[in-house]
Amino acid sequence: DAGITQSPRHKVTETGTPVTLRCHQTENHRYMYWYRQDPGHGLRLIHYSYGVKDTDKGEVSDGYSVSRSKTEDFLLTLESATSSQTSVYFCALRTESYGYTFGSGTRLTVV
């Protein structure tokens, strides 16, 4: 769907370690998003980007940073992972028809 891939698909990491998740698109869309999905909370926006080097915070941005040095890549970094960041992370992009397309997700476990 719309050429969006996330990596890795699964990751287990230890508390306190840095973790970077990657979202890659092949279609040059301007807007990209990182969400986390947790039971009972639906999807909550972490950060989003509206262009190269242009990013903004979402509702649950604490403990996360992002970077977008190229249009096609949007990176999400957990500087020092905590158990509360165990979640499924979805990347999304907004298409020209104002639809939103989601990646396959990254399941992150912090032990």
Added chain:
Amino acid sequence: AQSVSQHNHHVILSEAASLELGCNYSYGGTVNLFWYVQYPGQHLQLLLKYFSGDPLVKGIKGFEAEFIKSKFSFNLRKPSVQWSDTAEYFCAVNEGGFQKLVFGTGTRLLVSP
């Protein structure tokens, strides 16, 4: 801040029963409205969306939704569910002119054969 409410957290139906899932949002201006479905272990897929025009929107797999502006609602319906409709359903709203998509907490639908 804008919010989206899905009051039905879990719904259990038998095959061929009719479905209606509620969705209410808080923003009073122009909105774009979406319903997504997530099958077990998969990512979100778009069922349907409303931007303007006819408030009754038809989507894939026989789903439809009705936008009622006066009630701030965008309820999802299907006349006859199938076992394959077992999934989690998310309502989402995007304020007109803004780029953030806000989700409800989701409704888990279980359809028994």
